[in-house]
Amino acid sequence: MNWKKQVIDFIETRLGIRDILEQNLTKYLLPRNINAWYTLGAVLLTLFMIQFATGILLLIYYVPNPAEAFQSVERIMNEVPFGWLMRTLHAVGANIIIIALLLHMLSVMFMASYKRPRELTWLxxxxxLNLAFALCLTGYLLPWSQLSFWATTVATDAAGAIPLIGDDLVRFLRGGSMVNEATLGRFFALHVMGMPLMLGLLIGFHLFCVRRAGISRAPFGPDYQPREHPDHFEHEEHHDGIPFFPNYVIKDTAVICFFLAFFLAIVFFAPNLFFPESAFEPADPFVTPPGIKPEWYFLWAYQALKIFPSEIIGLGVQGAFMTFLALLPFIDRGAERRPFKRPLFLTCYALGILLFVGISIWGHYS
Ligand code: HEM
Incomplete structure (x- = not known):
């Protein structure tokens, strides 16, 4: 017996790794009618791993203080070997993650996978999703460019519209009356440590929920029958299903490659797609650049604040909308998951998407 086999046998006898692998890979059966939309979770995991890795590498050269932050990012872009690549991957990656998150959320909404017993998976x-938005917001300030400074000023200003606590909240977020060194310090700490830690734990919990409940059968096809979930815990089994490995992993890999191709095409051929002019000038608190706009995924919220006669109504509507989305599984509770048997849901869903796109375009051109 050679030594490699001896080591493997030693570990196998004590930990039963083969059994764990079988239960979670080859003997883990997924619904036969699973479709490509279910691969978005794996796409997100891949994108987050790239984001963590490039973020750690950027940390080696980035300096979190207003006197040096902008120059340190310039140095990463122009002098550090492959620094431009890590920085562009990180900045473009944030946008691709938001696109994948929105698509994942929209697809689980369309197939009503948020319904019982998957309320905790949804929550x-x-x-x-909200933590990802907060990570983007805090990351935006770090290069200490004109865009960073003024976009953060506009975003933190919005909190001032909240009655009673608004002014104190703005001071708390900024660590002063204006965006300043203290703002950079706290955003930096949250961006590189606090939020990634919380995100890691939450992703772990999300995957645990997915694995415990079992992947839901897609609500399509002649065989699909809606069914009430029992009162006790039950893992959704698919005895006639396809193995997670290798069958489904191949599908996952194909969609991951598609996303990476799209991502890298932007990184190499349009690296400044998400950067306006003001991202290339150092922050100047005394000069407001014209037409400062938030990133595309915040445009709907930014425009909503302008549409209503007062900012507080705008904030209230946004808050109500986000609360409704968070509580969706507790509001929409029927067993029916087939989209075309849920005309009210389908109408609100389509109108919601049109409204999001319409208001964002309006925000962009206003
Ligand atoms: C870091 C972000 C996320 C990661 C890594 C992630 C990962 C995953 C994975 C791997 C699955 C199983 C396969 C699939 O259906 O795609 C899944 C399912 C699910 N996710 Fe996510 N997800 C993320 C964000 C979200 C968001 C933002 C929502 C909704 C607001 C959400 C709601 C769900 C639901 C309800 C399921 C169950 C789908 C089913 O069983 O049919 N996830 N997620």
Missing amino acids: SGFII
Whole structure:
């Protein structure tokens, strides 16, 4: 017996790794009618791993203080070997993650996978989405460019519209009356440590929920029958299903490659797609650049604040909308998951998407 086999046998006898692998890979059966939309979770995991890795590498050269932050990013872009690549991957990656998150959320909404027993999967996902937005917001300030400074000023200003606590909240977020060194310090700490830690834990919990409940059968095809979930815990089994490995992993890999191709095409051929002019000038608190706009995924919220006669109504409507989305599984509780048997849902869903796109375009051109 050679030594490699001896080591493997030693570990196998004590930990039963082969059994764990079988239960979670080859003997883990997924619904036969699973479709490509279910691969978005794996796409997100891949994108987050790239984001963590490039973020750690950027940390080696980035300096979190207003006197040096902008120059340190310039140095990463122009002098550090492959620094431009890590920085562009990180900045473009944030946008691709938001696109994948929105698509994942829209697809689980369309197939009503948020319904019982997956309420906690949905809720944890919803918190992850908001945390991802907060990570983008805090990351935006770090290069200390004109865009960073003024976009953060506009975003933190919005909190001032909240009655009673608004002014104190703005001071708390900024660590002063204006965006300043203290703002950079706290955003930096949250961006590189606090939020990634919370995000890691939440992603772990989300995957645990997915694995415990079992992947839901897609609500399509002649065999699909809606069914009430029992009162006790039950893992959704698919005895006639396809193995997670290798069958489904191949599908996952194909869609991951598609996303990476799209991502890298932007990184190499349009690296400044998400950067306006003001991202290339150092922050100047005394000169407001014309037409400062938030990133595309915040445009709907930014425009909503302008549409209503007062900012507080705008904030209230946004808050109500986000609360409704968070509580969706507790509001929409029927067993029916087939989209075309749920005309009210389908109408609101389509109108919601049109409204999001319409208001965002309006925000962009206004
Ligand atoms: C870091 C972000 C996220 C990661 C890594 C992630 C990962 C995953 C994975 C791997 C699955 C199983 C396969 C699939 O259906 O795609 C899944 C399912 C699910 N996710 Fe996420 N997810 C994330 C964000 C979200 C968000 C933002 C929501 C909604 C607000 C959400 C709601 C759900 C639901 C309801 C399921 C169950 C789908 C089913 O069983 O049919 N997830 N997620």
